Amino acid sequence: MASKKDFVKFDKVDKSYDGKILVVKDLQLDIAEGEFITMLGPSGSGKTTCLMMLAGFETPTNGEIYLDGNAISSIPPHKRGIGMVFQNYALFPHMTVYENLAFPLRVRKIPKDEADKKIDKALSMVSLQGFAARMPGQLSGGQQQRVAVARSLVFDPQLVLMDEPLGALDKNLRESMQYEIKHIHESIGVTVVYVTHDQSEALTMSNRIAVFNDGKVQQLSSPDELYEKPVNSFVAEFIGENNTFAGEVSDISDGRCKVKLANAEILANPISVKGKGEKTTVSLRPERALINPSDKMDNIHNGKIEEVIYHGDHTRVRINLLGNPEFILKIPNSSSNLDIKLGNEIKIGWNSDDARALDPK
């Protein structure tokens, strides 16, 4: 598929509801055709507002949104041809599943036999054949969710928006639905813009993730990059677990920097620090720190075990390390790690590449 790099383009989009506070600030975002992009962020970060602007239910205060090269700010929602899955499904409760799916086809004046084929196809895509005559109220949450997905796809839109579609489902169902949506996306190649505040959902499903905070995209990258290489401390904090050290850069050279903490010094990877004397937050993923490290690691420090939490396959250990009493370590549950006891002093090491010196919080 010859995919366009900027199938959807947010060009310097601002949005304010009250003329005082900008909920979306100078948004610049390109979405490629066929991509599954997730807008991830805490509530109030502006991600849903972006989705609503794209769908046409909100208008940008400034800037323009382009869909396939056309400015769409002045096009009403019903002419945009964008499929949408809503937070609480928004199935029409007075219509059967069939009628719900037929609605977008009927308003497009698609002949009945052709519409029936499309409906059958959409229902089989979400494995709900045989449910056409049911009312939405007779379906379980997961089934309603599938109907909502099928309805958003039945009229073959080029773009589908999903606004926290799995928020109301329980954990197991949510996970299986994540895979299902991902598979549907892969099989039909539609462009999906997905909004969620659940990071694991975002990491599992997306090609790229846009992390929103405070009306701005903090980082836009693939899930692995987002997790491995957060560009600022918000992203590092928001995605996954994170150990932090606050300090000051004392030396910087050869892509490596020394960070002076209250009573120690560590080596780190300078990401957003430029020179000496800058304040910084060093971020380290719990699984990148090892106990009883080999000597090759350039950061090796002693810490005291404060708390041990048994998690079955792994053990979480809270350690007081270099003045940070909240240092978390994930230790695989193997026989070599049996000496993890409360109060023990242990050696902990990590590579300076994994310790990212980011902006101070």
Next chain:
Amino acid sequence: MSSENKQILTTDGIPLEVSLKKAEKKNKVKAFLLVAPLLLFIIITYVFPIGDMLMRSVDDKMVTEMLPKTYKSMETWDGEELPPEEVFEAFYFDFQKLIEEEREGKLSTQLNYTKNGFKSIIKKLRRKSKSFEEGNYKEQIMSVHKRWADVEYWRAIKRRAPAYTYQKYLKGMDMFENEKGEIVNVPEDRRVHRILWLRTLEIAFFVTVFCFLMAYPIAHLLATLPMKYSNLLMICVLLPFWTSLLVRTASWMILLQQQGIVNDFFVMIGLVSDDNRIEMMFNKTGSYVAMTQILLPFMVLPLYSVMKTISPSLMRAGKSLGGTPFIAFWKVYFPLTIPGIGAGCLLVFILAIGYYITPALVGGASGTLISNQIAFHMKSTLDWSFASAMGLMLLSGVLVIYWLYNKLVGIDNIKLG
């Protein structure tokens, strides 16, 4: 499984069912005692009065009891010609007894309902009967007034013989049973009730329509506006609700009368000339305007409570799926408000059909309703049985509408709040 047939016993060996009944009995008694006052209240204030009304509307014992001998002697009379002497004699003795008890006035009123002209001849008979001689009462009574010699009047008396009658219901529909026992319409120029029934239905129908047309946008606004505006609007809707009905009706009189504010305004902007002011009161217009305003909250509130539950994302879904705003409204929003529409319309229609004070004050002659006629018979003619009959006809009309509504829309589809 054989356990279906086997009695399940509790650990004490008592059958489970018995034990369950025993355990629940106390709660049942408690629950009954809680609702007992309400039950009693309903029986006293609702079931008894309606039962009494039903009895009264068909009760015709009064005349039967006043003229016991007459009716006994009339049993063999075929009604073709003037009754024989024994009927006259019996009537004379019955009548004398009534004079002693000073009840002959009531008789004259009652008989006058059946046939006009009884009042004067009974009065005359009372005067003359003091000097009656014994024997040959037929001649003596007939000589009092020529109507006493008219067989029609005697037939009229005979028609009042049964203790129960449906005459009042016929009268309520502008019909009556003629001398031959056929049910016929009253002459065209004397039909009042049918016009009133039709007008009542017409006014109730249009008031419902007007209320619906006005309430729908208001309720929609109420349900969608932000809290601080919707509260204000809600107060505006409810404020008239908290004002006395009389005050509201009176203020409509001030507004709508020919020298009233609305007409003054029309004259001021030159819409009508000063000597050609519009009559908006003491006719149907007055009833329409005032009743619509007064009944509006009954439409707004059920609509509002239903609209409040409709998620705004449904309209959005409709639009995002390609429906124009109108289609999204018509196919998605509107069908979901039907329970509220049903409740509101039923409520307004039923209230309007029995409306009394407002049409009495602003309706004039052409804007009064059947309930005004009922009140008229309650207070002025004192024909309570007729008033009861019309009241029951109104009640059964309402029940028919309710039944129709249930057939068409389904009563479970109703949502009052």
